[in-house]
Amino acid sequence: MLIETARFGDFELNESKLIEFPSGIPGFEELKSFIILEINETKPLYWLQSTQNKHISLPVIIPFELLDDYYIEIRENELEGLHIKDKNDLLILNVVVVPEKLPEMTANLAAPIIVNLKDGLGKQLLIDAAELPIKYPIYDAIIKKLQGGASDVGAI
């Protein structure tokens, strides 16, 4: 199918890459379908791109790539809600707010997006815990990661 994005242009993508968010995500409750884009230029930031509104793409991180001690408890009913039977099908993302000054970017650790990659289902959880800030400064961890390696463009 043709995916249109304002930020990255249009491209063909296999429909199996679509991720359905039955409840949308807070702030975008009306958007139910996304894809996760991996763009070489912005790695380790990925993009949660709406397939319904080409202008909506949210930078996200995979916390386990950047944060050694990120820990969340996902409840059985939440896994069941996404039909996750095998933990290997689970992907966790955090939305990143990127202001004009890149070093001020923050990741929302309190609201992880959990995705069943196999069945293409996603949900944003809200976890009220002192150790999970909504605005966690993430720039330093990204720069540290970049001093590692690189690869090419694709989709998860």
Added chain:
Amino acid sequence: MLVLSRKTGEALAIGDDVIVEVVLIDGDRVRLGIHAPKDTRIFRRELLEETAIANRSAANAPKISFEQE
């Protein structure tokens, strides 16, 4: 909206599984104790509002390039 008055130590039930107890009242702050099934997420409402704001802000990201930085 249902509005109830409760004193310290009093509680109210929501459905069969949830009890909300007033533990302490101190000026304009109230400490609540909540008994609920483990699979019920409990969070301050601001978390939902602030996450909605963060998601909308995230959609306004500037052009980003980390290459050769």
